[in-house]
Amino acid sequence: MNPIPNKASSPTSVRLNDPFWSRYTDLVQNVVIPYQYEAIHDRAPGAEPSGAVRNFRIAAGQAEGEFVGWVFQDSDLAKWLEAVGYSLQIRRDAELERRADELIELIAAAQQPDGYLNTYFTIKEPGRRWTNLTDCHELYCAGHMIEAAVAYYEATGKDRLLQVMKRMIDHIETVFGPEEGRLRGYDGHQEIELALVKLYNLTGEERYLKLAAFFINERGQEPNFLIAEWERRGRRGHFNPNVQEKLDVSYFQAHMPVREQSEAIGHAVRAVYMYTAMADLARLTEDAELEAACRRLWHNVTRTQMYVTGGIGSTHHGEAFTFDYDLPNDTVYAETCASIGLIFFAQRMLLLEPKAEYADVMERALYNNVLASMAQDGKHYFYVNPLEVWPQACSCNPGKHHVKPQRQAWFGCACCPPNVARLLTSLNRYVYTQRGDTLYANLYIGSELSAELGGNAVTLKQQAELPWSGSVRFEIGTDRETEFALALRLPAWCPEMTVSVNGEAVNFSRHELRDGYLPLRRRWQDGDVVEAVLTIETRLVYADRRVRADAHKAAIQRGPLVYCAESADNAEPIAALRLRQDAAFAERSAAGLPGGAVAIETDAFRIAADEKNGAGTESLLYRTEPPRLESAKLTAVPYYLWGNRGSGEMAVWLMAGL
Amino acid sequence: MNPIPNKASSPTSVRLNDPFWSRYTDLVQNVVIPYQYEAIHDRAPGAEPSGAVRNFRIAAGQAEGEFVGWVFQDSDLAKWLEAVGYSLQIRRDAELERRADELIELIAAAQQPDGYLNTYFTIKEPGRRWTNLTDCHELYCAGHMIEAAVAYYEATGKDRLLQVMKRMIDHIETVFGPEEGRLRGYDGHQEIELALVKLYNLTGEERYLKLAAFFINERGQEPNFLIAEWERRGRRGHFNPNVQEKLDVSYFQAHMPVREQSEAIGHAVRAVYMYTAMADLARLTEDAELEAACRRLWHNVTRTQMYVTGGIGSTHHGEAFTFDYDLPNDTVYAETCASIGLIFFAQRMLLLEPKAEYADVMERALYNNVLASMAQDGKHYFYVNPLEVWPQACSCNPGKHHVKPQRQAWFGCACCPPNVARLLTSLNRYVYTQRGDTLYANLYIGSELSAELGGNAVTLKQQAELPWSGSVRFEIGTDRETEFALALRLPAWCPEMTVSVNGEAVNFSRHELRDGYLPLRRRWQDGDVVEAVLTIETRLVYADRRVRADAHKAAIQRGPLVYCAESADNAEPIAALRLRQDAAFAERSAAGLPGGAVAIETDAFRIAADEKNGAGTESLLYRTEPPRLESAKLTAVPYYLWGNRGSGEMAVWLMAGL
Incomplete structure (x- = not known):
């Protein structure tokens, strides 16, 4: 592994200010994050008790009681903290920060002397750590907590949680690895891989990248780790304690080495989280084989297994992909979290290569499947995002019981709502991709970017009226003239785009587009204005x-x-x-x-x-x-x-x- | 209860001789019955062991071992014997009769001294008779065995099995009834009700009718017997030994008194078997309230919940009805047995009132759903009869795993194949309904009827070429001139029917039809010929x-x-x-x-x-x-x-x- 300089990046120094999207980020900040805070403290009215915070109190010895919730309940707290991190990057908030700091102290207190951190195994099965990677989400929870630590550090400069998670990773490195006596294993639910890449991006410490690559590369190798582990457990699972006949490892995308995979299969969220990390690693380690696998899997997902709303996962049985072109509208799953993962994957593919196709899918999933999942009050959600609903069938035909005709209050398994919260608060990171001195405008969302372009500090103020109108305006701010390219995406839905610079029309033909982007390269001056009008037609x-x-x-x-x-x-x-x-x-x-x-x-x-x-x-x-x-x-x-x-x-x- | 003379009947003295259907009855006689004989003896190649005969050997003390198969495994043997009974009515066969007699002796040997007969409870749970009517099919198995006994007696005049089953009913009467200390209960799977009516029809003994009426009338009364029984068992079931939260008694059509029901709900086979008995009882006891319920339920099934193939049951979850107009073609159930039960129900409704609508549905289910279930080799069957199949979805989309793109060999749960066998061997009973001196021709199937009509012995030879061509010919045989009406059904699918008697056209207009039948009343003479041509159009x-x-x-x-x-x-x-x-x-x-x-x-x-x-x-x-x-x-x-x-x-x- 030879990590190479990260040539492309998703600029984070972007502040959203958009008539459409700011309403949602405000909603997340003002309603969702406070509501989720109540929910993880078991105080959300009408919602099932989450147990998330209480479990940490018990693990930290500050309370007594039984573990409550799913085996992955820790991740609820992590996702809340991650969203808080992004929210504080948008707007500091002393009270919110105080609450987060308090919870981070609680997390630190729940960490075991050897660095281990997981309330389920600390409280309920202390002797059984790392014995059921297949079902028990230990690395998954660690991954979410790493993401939270990175986001919170980026927002506040406070490294308390980062240090906790580094210690946890130190511990993980003593358990997993190719060395004799360590587990050549990986989590049943991919997540830590992409989190470790984030930690690498923040710290530059190669070992995090190496650990991510280890998990990715071990997955699906023979002898199959998940099957061997399952045999050691007497073929019993966490969720189904009966002896099972078969363990379907394709559910976990562990049916063959990941770099050999061509078809999206199994649990959709697991799949896209993994593809995201694969694309990260392909780019950061210049791994052409992994890159080819990412392209194949992207192609399979988006050209044969994706709903027009950007939803993925055609069946609720295992919340999973089925097969090419099988996209039933009424028995669909199209889980919110899966579309969020698809957006992650698209963003990483844009870093691999600047093709508008990736942004097209990102936009499709964002404006449709993901946005549909949240009610206008921020307190009701769809997990399943159907394309066809007959309410009576949802109640009277058991094959559609999983489809709900109305958004539900915070659920027992609270994966989707916090995922929406962390995506919407970090939406600023999806607007642009920077690659050398080219800035790719992926999404037309009102915002202000600060970046170094052409060797100079530049600000780029974007105004947009999407999705209702297609007028977009960019204004460059710079202390001195600077050469760079602003590449405007021509969305697949857009039949025509007119562009002008400082009022002067830019004539271009389709063949001047580069993979769906129109690059405007010039020596920009302070106050230069680019205007684009994207024709918005109903089609x-x-x-x-x-x-x-x-x-x-x-x-x-x-x-x-x-x-x-x-x-x-x-x-x-x-x-x-x-x-x-x-x-x-x-x-x-x-x-x-x-x-x-x-x-x-x-x-x-x-x-x-x-x-x-x-x-x-x-x-x-x-x-x-x-x-x-x-x-x-x-x-x-x-x-x-x-x-x-x-x-x-x-x-x-x-x-x-x- | 005042049983009244059975004014209408389904003549049984009809011999089929039809270019289309005789092929199927031959197939059942030559292939299906012998194959099923092997199957119940665990000798069918490639099929799962049935255990059916072996269970009786064990119960009779002639073998040692464990009970094998479903709790209702006895019914496989019963259905085989019933089909044999009908087959012997078509054509005596000494070897087949020997085999049947041998099995009947085995059944008699397995009967307990108190008359009780059920191998599961005799072998496996001897102390738990009648403690789980909900799940355990004791009365269901008895019902099938009664049907077999009646059919076998009608074919051979041998009453060995009939006596066995009468003793079993004597025993049942000591267990069930309104009297103090007896169970005010009924079976979880309706079947014995219609069987008891058959026994009444054969013997004229009112107590059998009374017992059938008791089961029908108790069903769904408060306090609910099935729920009370389930509470007594600690809320555990036979199929799911875990403590259950809820028992959905609508699955068993026991959610309200049957005579108050208006919507077909729950397990489809249970439902139509029950409706069949309800229609029998409504007619035989002149029960207007029950008759009204039958009409409502018929209406609901056939006008809102029936596939165009005559299939019923829209979901495989509970093999059940869902709700009005919910007829998905790809996730359908449309079980073969349910359509057979619908044919039973239709036949009984024809006895209640001679409306062609009932025969239309009977014909629809017979020529489409039921006939489709059996392969041309008689050895492969569909349980589920879908209206839309994408084979890859059957294997790769778990919501369609129950749908098979090809007929399967004899299954572990062998309900459908023996049901097909008994229906096809008794198809002669569905051709006509006799009501006083009117003979209603329901189905156009080549056959010869012997009956008393207008006070004289009459034969009626029918020749037909359906389903390929619409020419039908009837020839009357009689020793003396006799007056009766032959009512020809004008099928709903038929745009035009021309009729002649002895070559002379019968002119009629639609308003001369009586509920879809054209009655030809005259003094018939030996050799009179009625010819009809039903226009067969593709529409x-x-x-x-x-x-x-x-x-x-x-x-x-x-x-x-x-x-x-x-x-x-x-x-x-x-x-x-x-x-x-x-x-x-x-x-x-x-x-x-x-x-x-x-x-x-x-x-x-x-x-x-x-x-x-x-x-x-x-x-x-x-x-x-x-x-x-x-x-x-x-x-x-x-x-x-x-x-x-x-x-x-x-x-x-x-x-x-x-």
Whole structure:
């Protein structure tokens, strides 16, 4: 392993100030983080007790009692702290910092003399550390805590948690490794790998990178560590104490060495967390084989197993990928955390190579699947993000019990809400990629960047009106003229982009684009202004015909936003609606939805109710008389806002009049 | 309870001789019954050991060992014997009768001194009889054995098994009843109710009818017997020995008194077996309230919860009904046994009132769902009868693991194959209903009936060519002129029927039909001939728009046969095909399918492969360019023959060009 200089980076010195997104970061800061603080302290009204903080108190000897919650409950506290770290980078807050410091002291107090840190094994199974990597998330929890430590240090300069986690890693290094007597193992839930890369990025200490690479490279090797461990446990699991016949290691992406993998398989969150670390390592260690694997897996996920909303994971059984083009809309999983992981993966792929395709997917997942998961109050969430909902089926057809027609309060397994919080508070890190003296604008989000470009300190103020309008404006601030390239992404959803510099049009043809970006290279002066107008059109989107579930259907998309039809605006059954291919789309404000949201109205058809047979259940179920199509107005609203107006039907994919 | 003379009956003195159906009854006699005989003796190659016969040997003290199989394993032997009974009614067979007699002696030997008969409780839990009616199928097994005893007696006049089962019922009467100290209970799986009615029909002994009525009337009363029993067992079940939080008694249709029920709910086979007995009792005891419940439940099942193939049960979770209009084609259950039970129910409704609607459903279930379940070799079966199959999804999407793309060898739980065998060997009983001096022809199946009509002995020879052609011919045989009505059913699928008597056209208008039957009343003479031609057209069928899964789709139906498109004749994906509304249908012989089968060919459209983007996985999953429709020949084959030409995609519902 020869770590090389990190040529590309995701600038962190970006401050968001955006009419659309600032509302969400404010919501996270003002509502979500305080609410989650109450939740981890078992004080959130109506939510199941989390036990997260209490477990640490018990482990630290400050309280008595039993361990509460999942075996990975520690990660709830970690994710909260990580979000706090990002939040404090946005805006210092003495009271919030005091609360975090207090919890960090508690974590330090729960650390064992040998550096070990995990409340489940400290409280409940003290003698059984590292005996069930498959199920028990010890390294996973450590990974989240490392991420929290890095974020908190970056925000505050305080290294208390960082030191705790370095000691934990020192301990981990005594347990894992290729050396005789150590475990050639890895966690059942990938997470620590990407966290160790973050720690390496912060500290420059190679051993963290090396440990991450060890976990990645051991995974799926023969003899299979997870299977051997399972045999040692008498083929019993943590979640299922009965003797099992088989351990399906593909669920853990441990069915073959990771660098040989080509198809996304198994638990979707585990998969994308792993791919993220793989892309990090491929770049930092110039590992061409690993890079090729990342490209193959990216390709497989985004071109055969991704919903139009950026959701991944087609089945709730194991919250998992299924197979190419299998994207059922109603029995879908599309977990929020999985889309967040896909955004991580996309960001790392952008660091590997500046292709707009990665940003397209990042944007798709962000504006649709991820944003839809949180209610406008910040206190209700979807884990599962379906593309088609029939509320009665959610309650009366057990195959759809996992799909909820309305967002739920904080859940027993609180993985998604804190993940949303940490993503939204760190959204500033996804706006740009810097590669030498080229700055790639990935996302059009109002913000101010400070960076060194062309050897000089530069500020770049971005103003944007997405997703509602496509006007974007950049203003350069610099003490002296400096040469660099600002590369503007032309999103895949955008049919046309006009660009001007200081009011003068920049004429360009498509072949001047570099992998989807328009590079504007010049000697920039203070006050230079770049303006771009991205045409935002409402268009129909069609899936590859191999997606059986979407055959003969279309989705409505406007700019980056995927739309859906809901009962609140359309008569049920929604499935009776049919788009006209020649339809014009009118924009109007969306009734009962947050201000500014654009609804789409279009002339469509609808299968008429059978008047002859009557609308009751007395009519025959099957008839030879063709149903009559009648004219109907179809109203669609942004998918991310679905389910905010009571329980009703919803569909993204609508029959199209091909 | 005042049992009244059974005014309507299903004549049993009918001998089938039909070019289509005789093949199946022959197959059952020559292959299925011998194969099942091997299977219950644990000698069927490649099949899991059934244990059925061996359990009786152990219970009879003739062998040693452990009980093998399901708690209801006895019913396998019963269903085999019942099929043998019907088979012997078709054709006596000394060797088969010897085998049956031998097994009946074994059953008699396994009966306990007090009359009790059940090998599971005799061998495995001798002290726990009647303590878990909910799960343990004691009365269910008795019911099947009663049905076998009746059928075997009717065929052979031998009453050995009948006496055994009468003694068992004597014993049951000491255990169950409204009297102090007896159980006011009923079985978790309805079956004995309809069996007791059969025994009443045979013997005229009222107490059997009374016991059936007791079980029906107690069901769902408060306090709930199944819940009380479950509480007594410490909330543990037979199949799940852990303490359960809740017992969902709607699974057993015991959530309310049966005569108050209006919606089909819970396990589909249990439901239709119960409805069958309810219809029997409503008729035999002139119970208007029960009759009204039967009509409501029939209505709910067939007008909101039945697949176009006559399948019922929309989910494999609990093999159950879900709710109105929820008929997913790919995650469907549509168990073979449930459709068989629906045929029982339909036959009993025909006895209640001669409406062609009941025969329409009977025919639909018979020619499609039930017939599809058995392979042409008689040795492979579907339990689940899907309307849409993507083989890769069956193996790679756990939500569809229960759907098999090809028929399987005899299963561990052998409910469906013996049920098919007993239905096909007793198919003669479904052809006619007799009501006074009116003979209703329900099914057009070549056969010869002997009955008393108009006070005279009459034979009625029917010749038919269904499902391929609609010519039907009846010839009356009688010693003397006799007046009666022959009522010909005009099937719902038939746009036109012409009728002649002795070559002379019978002109009639639709309003002369009586509930879908054309009654031909006259003084018949020996040699009179009635000819009918039912127009068999290929037509598109549309589902009510409330069936979301079928919106904008159509199914192809020709006569009683529902068709499907398969990969064997059409390029994949099948979902890319689209019917033309104006399409003409050409008939041709079906390649690779049994002789005589008519395939349908039509000009259709297909979503073209995206040549620009390439057919590989390198193309983008979502595009704004509308897919191009190209012309395609669509070939459809009868649904009952699907899956006989290797594993491939199949779909009944196809996108329609409305």
